[in-house]
Amino acid sequence: MRRFAGFLLVALSAFCFGIMPILARVAFASGAGTSTLLFLRFLLGGLAMLGLMKLKGLKFPGKRTMLLYAAMGALGYAGQSFSYFTALNYASASLVALILYVYPALVTMISVLFLRDRLYPKKIFALVLALGGCALIIGFDGSGDLRGMVLALLA
DSSP: OHHHHHHHHHHHHHHHHHHHHHHHHHHHHTTOOHHHHHHHHHHHHHHHHHHHHHHHTOOOOOHHHHHHHHHHIIIIIHHHHHHHHHHTTTSOHHHHHHHHTTHHHHHHHHHHHHSOOOOOHHHHHHHHHHHHHHHHHHOSSOOSOHHHHHHHHHO
């Protein structure tokens, strides 16, 4: 039963992440700004986490750990989210999502360059397929807003 619940939670998470850019575009069209949208997102997420902690009887971590978590969230996840939602103002939701999720290929290339990770034929083939597919979808004609693409890469 726990395994099935885990699968359901993964499916729910995937659904929510998939619909997020569409809902963001609707919110933007209604006049909401990126900062407002992110404030509401993090407020609701924080309240949900507090509710789960209360339900499970969990206590807050120590002050030092909380400061570390807050810094990681503010610099890392909030920065990523801001770049992602701002990119949606300049490029289509599908293009922004595609660029965002090319990160495994980017991490692989960075690890080869800086960590001296080895490239094997299977990795090279996967990189060529991933990046080639992205290039085909993005296009070579120069259409699309460069600001949106750069912000999506930063996300």
